[in-house]
Amino acid sequence: MLNDILGYATLPYFLEGILVALRIAGATLVLSLLLGLALALAHNGKIRFLRWLVGGYLWVIRGTPVLLQLIFWYNALPAIGLRLGGELTAIWSLTIAFAAFVCELSRGGLMAVKQGQLDAGAALGMSPATVFRLVRGPQALRVVLPGLCTLATYLVKETSLASVIAVDELTLRAQQEVSRTFQFVAVFGGAAAIYIVVNTVIAFVQRALEKKLDYTRRKPPRDLPSAPGDQPPAAEAKRLLDEVVLSEAPPGRPHVVSARGVVKQFGDHVVLNGVDLNVRHGEVVCVIGPSGSGKTTLLRCLNNLEPVTSGVIEVNGVELGTRTDRSGARTVITSERRRVRDRARARVGMVFQQFNLFENLTVGKNLAAAPIRTQKRDPEEVRRVAGRLLSAVGLAGYGNAYPHQLSGGQQQRVAICRALAAQPSVLLFDEPTSALDPEKVGEVLQIMQELGELGMTMIVSTHEMSFARRCATRVVFMDGGNIVESGTPQQILENPREPRTRQFLRTVLGDGVLAVASVPAEGDEK
Numbered sequence: 001m002l003n004d005i006l007g008y009a010t011l012p013y014f015l016e017g018i019l020v021a022l023r024i025a026g027a028t029l030v031l032s033l034l035l036g037l038a039l040a041l042a043h044n045g046k047i048r049f050l051r052w053l054v055g056g057y058l059w060v061i062r063g064t065p066v067l068l069q070l071i072f073w074y075n076a077l078p079a080i081g082l083r084l085g086g087e088l089t090a091i092w093s094l095t096i097a098f099a100a101f102v103c104e105l106s107r108g109g110l111m112a113v114k115q116g117q118l119d120a121g122a123a124l125g126m127s128p129a130t131v132f133r134l135v136r137g138p139q140a141l142r143v144v145l146p147g148l149c150t151l152a153t154y155l156v157k158e159t160s161l162a163s164v165i166a167v168d169e170l171t172l173r174a175q176q177e178v179s180r181t182f183q184f185v186a187v188f189g190g191a192a193a194i195y196i197v198v199n200t201v202i203a204f205v206q207r208a209l210e211k212k213l214d215y216t217r218r219k220p221p222r223d224l225p226s227a228p229g230d231q232p233p234a235a236e237a238k239r240l241l242d243e244v245v246l247s248e249a250p251p252g253r254p255h256v257v258s259a260r261g262v263v264k265q266f267g268d269h270v271v272l273n274g275v276d277l278n279v280r281h282g283e284v285v286c287v288i289g290p291s292g293s294g295k296t297t298l299l300r301c302l303n304n305l306e307p308v309t310s311g312v313i314e315v316n317g318v319e320l321g322t323r324t325d326r327s328g329a330r331t332v333i334t335s336e337r338r339r340v341r342d343r344a345r346a347r348v349g350m351v352f353q354q355f356n357l358f359e360n361l362t363v364g365k366n367l368a369a370a371p372i373r374t375q376k377r378d379p380e381e382v383r384r385v386a387g388r389l390l391s392a393v394g395l396a397g398y399g400n401a402y403p404h405q406l407s408g409g410q411q412q413r414v415a416i417c418r419a420l421a422a423q424p425s426v427l428l429f430d431e432p433t434s435a436l437d438p439e440k441v442g443e444v445l446q447i448m449q450e451l452g453e454l455g456m457t458m459i460v461s462t463h464e465m466s467f468a469r470r471c472a473t474r475v476v477f478m479d480g481g482n483i484v485e486s487g488t489p490q491q492i493l494e495n496p497r498e499p500r501t502r503q504f505l506r507t508v509l510g511d512g513v514l515a516v517a518s519v520p521a522e523g524d525e526k
C-alpha cells in the first residue's frame with residue numbers, strides 16, 4: 001500500500017496537478033496581499049465612505065462560504081462579459097475571498113505598532129509614507145508573518161475548491177483517477193502526501209522568514225563593547241556636540257518658540273487653557289507641575305503632534321498647525337502633507353519619556369533615518385555626524401546594535417542623539433528620565449546640561465527639581481492647563497509668589513526647602 005501511495009505521490013500527472021494548484025495559490029497570494037493591504041489602509045484611514053465600503057465588503061465575504069463565492073463568480077463573470085476561463089476565475093474568486101483575511105491580519109499588524117513609534121517618526125518630520133516604509137510596515141510584517149504563512153498553507157489546500165469549476169488541479173485529477181481505478185486509499189493518500197510536502201516547505205520558509213524579520217531575535221553585533229562605555233569628560237563631549245548645536249540666534253527672530261493663547265481640548269475636557277509661552281534662542285525652560293497639569297500636552301502641541309483647538313504656535317518662524325492670512329484670520333490646517341512639511345521646516349526635536357527608538361532599526365539607522373530620508377542630506381556627512389554624536393554620549397561602537405540590546409539609559413542617550421542628528425532648532429524633552437532606573441538618571445541629565453551650556457534651546461518637562469535649579473534659565477509652573485507663574489529657578493523654586501506653586505513644591509521638595517515656607521504670602525493657603 002505504501003508503495004502505491006508513493007507511486008501516486010510521484011506520478012507526473014499528479015505533480016502537474018499540484019503545479020496548477022501552486023500557480024493559482026501563488027497568484028492569489030500576491031494579489032490578495034496587495035488588495036488586502038490597500039483595504040486595511042482604507043479601513044484604518046480617514047475617509048468615512050471608504051471605511052464603510054471596506055466594512056461592507058468584509059461583512060459579505062466573511063459571511064459566505066468560499067465555495068459559494070467561487071461558483072457565483074464562475075457564473076457572474078461571463079454574465080458581465082468577462083470570460084476568464086477556470087484558472088483565472090479561481091484566482092479572481094480566491095483573491096477576493098482571501099484579501100478579506102489579509103485585510104484583517106494587516107489591520108491587526110498595523111494596530112500592533114506602538115503609537116510612540118509613529119509619534120517619533122512624525123516628530124522627526126517624516127511623512128506617514130516614510131514612517132510606513134521604514135518603521136510601521138516592517139514592524140507590522142513581523143507581527144502578521146505567522147498568520148500570513150498559515151493563510152498561504154490554507155490557500156494551497158483551498159485551491160482544491162477550484163475542482164468544482166473544472167480546473168484541472170491536483171484534487172480533480174485524484175478524483176478522476178479514483179473513478180477510473182477505485183483505489184481511493186492509494187490515490188487520495190498520494191495526493192495528500194503531495195499537499196503535505198508542499199505545506200511542509202511553506203512551514204520551513206515561514207521559519208526562515210521569521211528568523212530574518214524578527215529583529216528582537218538578532219544577536220548583538222560581535223564588536224559591541226562588552227562593558228558599557230563611560231561618557232567622555234564634559235569638555236570632550238561638548239567639543240563633539242558643538243557641531244550640531246546652533247550657537248548663533250537666527251537673525252531677526254526674537255523667539256525660537258512662540259505660543260500665544262493656546263487652548264487644547266479633548267472633547268469637553270480643556271487640557272490647555274490659553275497658554276502663552278515665548279522661548280528665546282539658547283534658553284533652557286523647565287516646565288514643572290503636578291501630574292495632569294498639561295505639560296506633555298503642551299510639548300505635543302509645540303511639536304504639532306496634537307493639533308491645537310485655538311491659539312497659535314510658531315517655531316523657527318514657521319506657524320504650526322494653523323495658517324494666518326493677511327487679514328489676521330486663522331484657519332486650522334487639515335492637509336496632512338502640509339502639516340508634515342511645516343513640521344520638517346520648523347525642525348522641532350523631541351525626546352520622549354519612553355525613548356521611542358525605532359525598534360526595527362539599528363542605532364545608526366535610527367540616527368540617520370530622518371536626515372537622509374526626509375532632509376535629503378549627504379549620507380556620508382550624516383554618518384560622520386552620527387558617529388560624533390554617539391562618541392559624545394559614550395556610545396561609540398553601538399551603531400550596529402538594536403535598541404532592545406541597550407539599557408534604558410543608553411536608549412535615552414541614543415534618542416537624544418537621534419533628535420540632534422536632525423539639527424533641531426529647539427529640543428523638547430518630555431520627562432526624559434521618568435522611565436529610568438535612578439542610577440541611570442544622571443547620565444541623561446549630564447548630556448542635557450552639556451547641551452544647555454552649548455546654547456541649545458530646550459524646553460524640558462521634568463520632575464527633576466535639582467536639574468531645573470542647576471540648568472534652567474527659566475522655570476515655568478503649570479497647573480490645570482495654565483501657566484501659573486514663571487521666572488528664574490531661584491524665583492520659582494525658592495521664592496514662589498503663587499500659593500499653588502508653594503503647595504506643589506512643598507509636596508515634591510518637602511517643607512524645609514522653600515525659603516519662604518515660614519513667611520506666608522498674602523492669600524497663601526493654610
Ligand SMILES: Nc1ncnc2c1ncn2[C@@H]1O[C@H](COP(=O)(O)OP(=O)(O)OP(=O)(O)O)[C@@H](O)[C@H]1O
Nearest residue numbers: 266269271289290291292293294295296297298431
Ligand atoms: N489623547 C488624550 N485624550 C484625552 N485626554 C487626554 C489625552 N492626552 C492627555 N489627556 C488628558 O490631558 C490631561 C493632561 O495630560 P498631560 O499628559 O498633558 O499631563 P502632564 O502634566 O504631562 O502629566 P504627567 O506629569 O503625569 O505626565 C490629563 O487629564 C489627561 O488625561
